Amino acid sequence: MNQDRSDGIAPQTVILMAVAVGVAIANVYYNQPLLVDIQQGLGVTPAEAGFLPVATQLGLALGILLLVPLGDLLERRRLLVVLSCATAIALLGMALAVNLSWAVIASLGIGLTTMVPYLLLPLANEWAKPDQQGRVLGTILSGLFVGILLARTVSGLVGAWVGWRCMYALASGLMLILVLALHRLLPESRPQIKTSYAELLLSLWHLVRSQPLLRKSSLLQAMLFGCLIAFWGVLAFFLAGPPYNYRSAVAGMFGLVGLVTAFAAPRVGQMVDRSGSDRIIGISIALVAIALLILLFIGYSLWGLILGTVLLDLGVQSAHLANQNRIYRLVPGARNRIGTVYFVSSFIGGSLGSFLQTYAWKTWHWPGACLTCLLMTGIAFLVHGWGQE
Secondary structure, three states: OEOOHHHOOOHHHHHHHHHHHHHHHHHHHOHHHHHHHHHHHHOOOHHHHOHHHHHHHHHHHHHHHHOHHHHHOOOHHHHHHHHHHHHHHHHHHHHOOOOHHHHHHHHHHHHHHOOHHHHHHHHHHHHOOHHHHHHHHHHHHHHHHHHHHHHHHHHHHHHHHHOHHHHHHHHHHHHHHHHHHHHHHOOEOOOOOOOOHHHHHHHHHHHHHHOHHHHHHHHHHHHHHHHHHHHHHHHHHHHHOOOOOOOHHHHHHHHHHHHHHHHHHHHHHHHHHHHOHHHHHHHHHHHHHHHHHHHHHHOOOHHHHHHHHHHHHHHHHHHHHHHHHHHOOOOHHHHHHHHHHHHHHHHHHHHHHHHHHHHHHHHHHHHHHHHHHHHHHHHHHHHHOOOOO
């Protein structure tokens, strides 16, 4: 069956997509609470175990660059099913890992094949009516945010009860269930273009050159995402010292603020449909700036730290939603390649944020980290001021 664009996207299809992106993106984050258990199970050092999340993120970046553009060339349901099967195999490989090299290769494979979120978001935008695109993206992104949050919580609990290998075996089984659900319930979707894979990749640069709004959205979100990564990179260190002196478990609990964003995402999507992406992005950047000022001046009190963290996450993710809503409209036949440019830019921004926060924390501690984030937010504000949507 093919999706009829004139009827919009069916509510049950939106729910399927939200669940699918949540189940899939969780695979990337299972290893974070399990690193100590994996380290002990494989008999490696903490530094060596640290290669596993790096390999996963590297695989994710490579997959976005090399596999997501295929969504503009191949039938999407079949592509999603094949990649999800590959993810299940990689997860099973992780569960059976007997040494570090095996585990690194499996982690790379998990990241490389976890492309369900990055293929379903542009597909949902394509199927949704113009006046419902923001709400649909918001609903699906709420599934993604919940998946990230639950991944860290569930993997920690499962790892403590039955071991980290069981967590990966369970995740592999979940992906096989997702494969069946996608195959049976997701409509077919055949792209209209016919070209070679090499030409498909080369067209990424043409899109960057020919679409100023894509450049603007990508740079803007790179700065905001870099700001978010920089903040989370120093939060644990800040909480470990005075005036808090909290343990790492408490720092992990701050991740639950993402629930606010998860529940707010559909509402933000409706606001995007009514008011337009440009206005919501401007409000989101202002929200991020307010959050950082709260963190800078009132972050030494617990309520100020919690409030600032909630507003920061909500602002960055709201801008993320609105940016996707407008870039996927630029070239209807190139939504996946547009998403590739956008997400690769976000990864670069995240890397820049990580680099800057390391130096800022070492030199100026909390004030330096907050000011660095404000600097990146200021750049995002200037980029947002370059012309109108």
